[in-house]
Amino acid sequence: MLEEKQTNQSYETLEPLFNPRSVAILGASGNKNKLGNLQVKALLDGQFTGEIYPINSNSTEIEGLTCYKSIVDIPNEVDLAIFCIGSAQVQKGLEECARKKVKAAVIFAAGFSETGDEGVKQENVLREIARENGIRLIGPNCVGLVNLSNGLIGTFSPAILSVPLNEQKGVGYVSQSGAFGVLTFMAAAQNGLSFNSFVSVGNEMETEFADIIEYMIHDPKIKVISGYLEGAKKPEILRGLAKEALDKKKPIIVMKTGRSLAGSKAAASHTGSLAGSDKIYDAFFKQTGIIRADDYEDIISFSKLFLSNKLPNGRNTVIITSSGGRGINEADRCESYGLKIIQLSKQTMTEIKRTMPNFASVSNPIDLTAAASVSNPELFIAPLRALVEDPDVDNIIFTEFPHNWSAEHPLLLEFIDICSRSNKFIFITTFPLEGMSLPPGTTELVQNGIPVIPGHLNPIRGFAKLVEYSEYYRKTQLEKTVESSRKIQKQSLQNLLQPGTTLSELQASEILDRYHIPTTKRLLAVSAVEAIHHANHIGYPVVLKIDSSDIPHKTEAGAIRLNIKNDQEVREAFLEINRNVLNYKSDAKVNGISVQEMLPVGVEVIIGANNDPVFGPVIMFGLGGIFVEIYKDISFRVAPLTREDAKSMIEEIKGIEILKGSRGKASVNIESIIDVLVNVSDLVTDHSDSIEELDINPLIVYEDGIKAADAMLVVANKVKEKTTIS
Amino acid sequence: MLEEKQTNQSYETLEPLFNPRSVAILGASGNKNKLGNLQVKALLDGQFTGEIYPINSNSTEIEGLTCYKSIVDIPNEVDLAIFCIGSAQVQKGLEECARKKVKAAVIFAAGFSETGDEGVKQENVLREIARENGIRLIGPNCVGLVNLSNGLIGTFSPAILSVPLNEQKGVGYVSQSGAFGVLTFMAAAQNGLSFNSFVSVGNEMETEFADIIEYMIHDPKIKVISGYLEGAKKPEILRGLAKEALDKKKPIIVMKTGRSLAGSKAAASHTGSLAGSDKIYDAFFKQTGIIRADDYEDIISFSKLFLSNKLPNGRNTVIITSSGGRGINEADRCESYGLKIIQLSKQTMTEIKRTMPNFASVSNPIDLTAAASVSNPELFIAPLRALVEDPDVDNIIFTEFPHNWSAEHPLLLEFIDICSRSNKFIFITTFPLEGMSLPPGTTELVQNGIPVIPGHLNPIRGFAKLVEYSEYYRKTQLEKTVESSRKIQKQSLQNLLQPGTTLSELQASEILDRYHIPTTKRLLAVSAVEAIHHANHIGYPVVLKIDSSDIPHKTEAGAIRLNIKNDQEVREAFLEINRNVLNYKSDAKVNGISVQEMLPVGVEVIIGANNDPVFGPVIMFGLGGIFVEIYKDISFRVAPLTREDAKSMIEEIKGIEILKGSRGKASVNIESIIDVLVNVSDLVTDHSDSIEELDINPLIVYEDGIKAADAMLVVANKVKEKTTIS
Structure with missing residues (x-):
């Protein structure tokens, strides 16, 4: 509920943070070695255009400014409070800010949620106070913020003032890392690019990365939005913002780190085991038009190029x-x-x-x-x-x-x-x-x-990213090719998606049918006579397979027979499969034996879905077998997919040549793959609270169509709660 | 012949270039804007420890030094002459140097072989003069050389003196690009690494890149040899030097550019069409232990790390x-x-x-x-x-x-x-x-x-290269695993390698046999009766194929029949193939029909060889079909191969998993692939003057052996002359 409330807060409420008419410094000090002194001097040296009120119970004057014993003693309104005090004093300070009706605050102190459960509890209390009193809050555990248009150097890091601050402008920068934020801010300034504003979001207790992005989208002075990201807390919000920014032709360029620290969740599906979180980020950036910076140099050179x-x-x-x-x-x-x-x-x-x-x-x-x-x-x-x-x-x-x-x-x-x-x-x-x-x-x-770009910034790499942005911008904005892809209404699958189960192929196929994903003709038989009847109805040749979610590896169990050509062979196969299953796993819960059409040879592909803890449903596409397992020739996108997304994920794999028809073969029907991708995306999006994993493997593609030959679906243990923590 | 002579020149003859006791400057000048003045001042500012003799027919004194009208007027011996004169005056200057018995010269002037045929002729004349008179020569079209141990700043580029020259030492640097050489020299110095010596080799008219490497291998002050390379003129010499350097634990780190400018020679074989020259360079560096720098930063950070x-x-x-x-x-x-x-x-x-x-x-x-x-x-x-x-x-x-x-x-x-x-x-x-x-x-x-490495040099990348060097060094030097791999003596193939022909499979197979590369059992039949006889001798099932170098695409021509099980089928197949070939290409020169054993299913790989104009025979390895064509999952090495080379080229491909046995299958016999790679290497090395291309495709590997199922061999039009120009 807290999360919901925050999301609804408008970006305009961040105005007092960026453009305060007055700033109070809690913990201001006359001691040159203290943070509270560095902060007062930073505002003075930065020629902050508003009022500055140092707060210290033991001083009457600091750096030539009148000092107050408490924030409530200040005779005028205070827009922004900067906390240069230890973590133990923060709550008291915030309560005083609330009394003074301060509109925004920056908390530098560390020692909160990053240290464990006790810190999380403290943050909950602080967040509650902030929200109840309408205080927008940056931090804790951050280096603060800078706004060059009014001289607001809201940070204790004196290095910020050692670089030129009046060069080329037009860039906003938000960082989840304080030190990396300062590094990028300074490196940009040393190379003739002064960021208009810079925000270090710290623990993101109240104001988050995406909130700052949103503010910057609406800041007319900012032409390029840039950021340093370790983990997105609410990718769905970022996705919406990215679209808004694209419409305004404001590129968002983000350096995302943590490539190597991929999630290690054990997963039954291909998608689950192949989707390191970094690959999903890559996919997410591709489909939202967010430019991924490889290093901080890209942010500088890309911005300089774009500002032309x-x-x-x-x-x-x-x-x-x-x-x-x-x-x-x-x-x-x-x-x-x-x-x-x-x-x-x-x-x-x-x-x-x-x-x-x-x-x-x-x-x-x-x-x-x-x-x-x-x-x-x-x-x-x-x-x-x-x-x-x-x-x-x-x-x-x-x-x-x-x-x-x-x-x-x-x-x-x-x-x-x-x-x-x-x-x-x-x-x-x-x-x-x-x-x-x-x-x-x-x-x-x-x-x-x-543009003139110093050579050590690797400007060619930055330029290549500008070309990519340009192509994406033209495609989505000028050609307006992206449109709603949904053709199917949400289907109720209540009785099919039993929590905590792995569905049998037949059960999974029923679900695919509902979302118009073509599957093989199949009928369940519980006797050899019935199997023969079904085989004649479907037409020879047929396949017989056990239908049991207890036997996922059918070949190993001897529970599948291919290319059965007549009644006699059906009878033999039926008995043999039953026998094998009994030997393999005598207590397996068996629904019967599935009689299916024998599919002709085509090109085998895999489509999978996995419910990522950060991104929600993620769709995977690849060619079958070795191509997925050894060559990792796969692509990902975050659901829901547009048809454009689906098309680009097919075009992304190297094996596209095989689909297009190599070595004298005709192209398979790529439109039908797009249909299945979009329908799978709709299915898992509609049921993201229950579908944990889905693998359609193999999905066989022909010149004139497509058919799912097998499917596996895992239902979550209990209805998933919306996760918002990365 | 000229090339031969040069190769035999010992590195000791370069001593007067690096450590001259006296330097004469042809074209010295009192005019501050002239190169001839900059050069004199560079030697003075660099505090050159030897004598400096300016030469100018119109002056008696330049920068406080006695000036001579001609080099022959100098009363003492002159070790090195630096030519600050235009291209038109160079020959006269060199002739005077010869008369004065000057031992080495540096020529800055451009306008020689890089401008066309006339320039090539001029260089031939100059080279002849230099060699006849034992003058070692750097340039033309270069920025000269620097030796910090004696203050020899033998370059007109004044920027060299603007950087610190007394920092950490131990590195030699040789460059085929003047500007890039200066860039790297200066960047290193700005980052606390002063190269002991730096040579810009220019057009390499007489002294070449490899000659300088050789000198540096023997220079005890140099611990790391580095270079900028656009194209190796004599890779076989570089290969020998790399081994020598490795034995002395002196790493060679080379920045090779021109990745994008791959050769575009049309080729019939897979190897020919897949081997861009850059891939061969990669292979060459891997097998010689030369470290490939991705950019100049690597040279600096690698050196600083190694010097620890x-x-x-x-x-x-x-x-x-x-x-x-x-x-x-x-x-x-x-x-x-x-x-x-x-x-x-x-x-x-x-x-x-x-x-x-x-x-x-x-x-x-x-x-x-x-x-x-x-x-x-x-x-x-x-x-x-x-x-x-x-x-x-x-x-x-x-x-x-x-x-x-x-x-x-x-x-x-x-x-x-x-x-x-x-x-x-x-x-x-x-x-x-x-x-x-x-x-x-x-x-x-x-x-x-x-080591302390400035962060902007990407030291992690440099460190990763040090780890690779360390692994290579240990493997080759400490474990001494590299040894001669040759088991087969050179075979005479004179009558088989007819110039300008593409050999039929049967002819190619005969050559493979001579080099102990297992091929299918096969016998040539000119009648159906003979074919039946052969089939019974080989044992059913058999394959029938046309034997004709005029029909390379046998399937397309209907000139191959697989899995023939009895005499009757042999007769039918024999007649059918003859009929098809007649329809397909009535004038094809046909040797007969080859009866072969039908190979069981195994893992198909390709081994190829291609005679590269720079590197000579190059060997390729990959899995068959799609894996080569779409995934480019191939590896290269320059022949001759050691068993270690062969092993590492198999391990390099992603598909190694398939060879090792994936999805429940057993590993194939990898030793047998190594055998074939080494034998192919011996074959094409022994006959590098005639074998242009060789493709063994497919080569089928089993758990217990290997067999070439088809082969293609192209013989060069005329016996190749040893090419020495890149």
Whole structure:
């Protein structure tokens, strides 16, 4: 219930946190070594635009500011309270804030839920106080927040003020790790990008990661939202926010760590055992358009590229270099990140050659040679004129730039003019050495939409992510291809989904039928005579299998016979299977023997679903057998799936070539796989409180259709409670 | 012939290049903007320990040094001449050097072989002059060389002198790219690693990349050899040198670029079409123990780690951090590079907990929390005491280090003492921000074998490469497992390898037989009666196939019949195949119909060989069909193979699980695959002048043996000349 309440809180209530008119510092101090002093000085040094009220019962003045004995003594309203006090004093402080009708608070102190049960209880009490009194709260166990637009340096980390804070802006940043947050904030600033706002969410006791994202979506000063994430608490909320951000063309770029710490839950299904939590995150990011940063450098370079206000039109890339080695190295990077180093057209080559000395190499990378850097900087312009006219070229990357073009240099102005008129994505990366990063005209270049990215930030990787964002944005926003996929109403399966059971194939098939997932024709027989009757009804050849959830491994038990061709063989098989089962497991609960049509040979695939504790139902797709087990050639998406999601998860596997028809075979019906994926997604979404795992294995695909040949379904022990803790 | 002569030149003749007693600068100048001035000043600023003789026909003094009109006017001996003159003057200059009996020269000028045929001719003339007069020569088209031990700054690039040159030493560096060479040299120096010597080899007209490697192997001051490579000219020489370096425990770490620019030669065999040149380089590096750097950072961090004089004992790694986020991020990196973040043993956990406050997290990563950095640096020692006693721990990585431990701080000394007594590999990586890189005790730590690597260099990746080197070194040097694998003498195949032909299966099989590669029993029949006779001799069931090199696709032509069970079926099949072949290709040259034993079902693999223009014969291994075509699950090695090479190329493919027996099946005979790989290697090595391509596909492996079921062999048009150009 608490969780529900929080979710309904509007992002506007976070306003006093980001833009307080007044800040009180609980635990302010005159002692230069104390956190409470560092915080007061940070606000002063940051030139905070609102009122600052130090609170300390033993002082009357701190750093030249009037000090109050208690927050309730302050004569004016207080929007934000920053707690520079130990964990034991926090509750008392918060109660005073409530009395003072403070609207927001930041708690630095550690020693709460991260230390165990006692801490969890304390947080529950604090959260209750905050909610009852409408106080929005950051922390505890955090490094605070920064808002550069009003000088709110709400953090005790003095390092924040040691970096430039008035460079390029437009980025918001939220972090689940304090130290990593500070690292990224500072690294960005050292590379000419000042984050508008930075929030360290700490234990997320009241305000969570997603809440900050939501605020930033509505902050018009923020063009790019970025974050450091260890675990999403409410992915479904993040999913909705991602859609909202995409509609506003505000990319969300997230560095997610903990790749190696995959969940180790034992699972009966393929999906369960193959879905490490990191693979699900990957899937989740793919289907929401959230960009996954590999490291903090990506956040910086992606943001700088995006702030140029252009989106790349494609992957065709040309590199212009004045060092052959740098050119080849950057070309290697481009290709390894999926960009295409194109062959220049004959016309463009001729055009370029006309204006270049013959020692330069006119291929791609175009090598202007050291002469361009040292003595002939006009060479940097020569190939550009031809390239901007070439419709095959999407992107032009300079691996160096003249260091002797001042801000007013006519060649720089000409360079900017050519770039500004072009719809190509053009950017400059510099030599990755200290002191050699930025050419003199950088400000002018950047202001005119030509990003200049220090080479040590791996800008090619960041650029590849921008290309991916651009493609996703165009697909979903411009082409509007994503639409509701649901064709089937929710079906009641109450009597079929008995808690704590593993369903027999026949029972599972009945459920698949309800969600229009084609299964084999099958009828249950309890006598040989009945089996013969069913076989004639279905038509020979048939398969006989035991129907018992106690015997999951039918081949091992001798409980399956394939390719049965006549009545006599049915009779023999029926008796043999019964005999084998009795020998194999005499106490097995047997429903009878299932008589099924014998499916012709097709391409075998697997579709599975697994109820993830964080993400809820997750869908898996892959080719059967060895391809799943050894090559791990599988894809995941978080349910519910759109048809686009389903299509992209099929296209993602390498084995797509087999489905499309390799070695002279025709393509199988891929639309029918999409149908099954979407229907499975609807089934497990509708019944996420009871379906724990589902494996359709094999699902056989033909040129003209599809059929589930076997299925396994595990029902949860009890109706799942909605889990909200990662 | 020229090439031969060069190869025989001893590395000692390079001595005057690295350690000249005197240097003459052709084209020296008093004009501060000229290269000839920059070079003179570089030698002066570098405090070159030998004589410096500027040469300029118009000056008597340059930068305070006596200037000579010509090199022949110098009264003393000249060891090294540096050419700061244009390409047109180079030949005259070199002739004068020859007259003066100069021993070595460096030529900066571009405009030679890189510009086309005319330049190639000019280089041939220059090379001839150099060799006739015993002049060792670097360049042309290079940035020169540096030797820090005598202040020889033999380069016009003034940036070299802007970085610290007296830091940690022990590394030699040779580069095929001038700019990338300078970048790496400077980046290393900025990060506290001064390369002893650096050579930019330019066009490698006379002295080549491998020659410099050889010199460095014999230079006792050099502990690590590093390089930037675009294309190896003589891989066989590099292979020999790699072995020599390994024996001396001198790692060679090479950054190879041009991954994306794979050769595009059309090829009939699988091996030919799958072997991009980059994959062969990968294979070559693996089998020679050369470490492949992914970027220049690897060279720096690997060297710093190696210079500690310890080798890691294994992959089991523990991370100690004071920031949860940094710890997780570095753990992710460790696992992605193949290191193992182990679970701590109960005993070690208990031991650590005893000495730690309870807010610290005692799992792996061990999170000391911000308290350790800010107020309790003694926490950095507490877990170390327990970890060095734990036999399961191989490596301990600190992601930060106290900034308040001065060089004489007792805790630092204690830290160093614990580390020095331990055989664990322990190193420190720092926060990757400008100005936060190195803790105060860095010098003492490094001197005591505890590397401190700035975090922005991706030290985990460099460390993973050190672990690989360590494993390779132990395997080859300590266990001495690599030995000659050859069991078969070279066989004469003169009459079988007709130039320009593609051999029929029967002809190819005959060659395989000679190299003890098991093939199916087979006999050629020219009549149905003969075929029946052969079938009875071989034993039913049999296979009938056309034997004709004009019909490579037998199934398509209807020229193969499987599973023939009796005389009558042989007769029918014989006639049918003849009929089909006539319809399919009436002018096909047919040798007859091959009667073969019908092989039972086994696991199908492919072994291929391809004659690479750079590397010579290259061997490929993979599973058959889809696994090769779609999953590219293949491995390569450059011939000749040792048994170890063969074993490692089998173990490298993912499908090894299938060979080892998956899903309840027994393992196939892997030793028999090794036999075939080694024998194929011997075959194609012995006949590398004529065998162009070989595909054994499928090669069928059983629990107790192996048999080639089909083979294809292409003979080169004419006997190949030894190619030495990449």
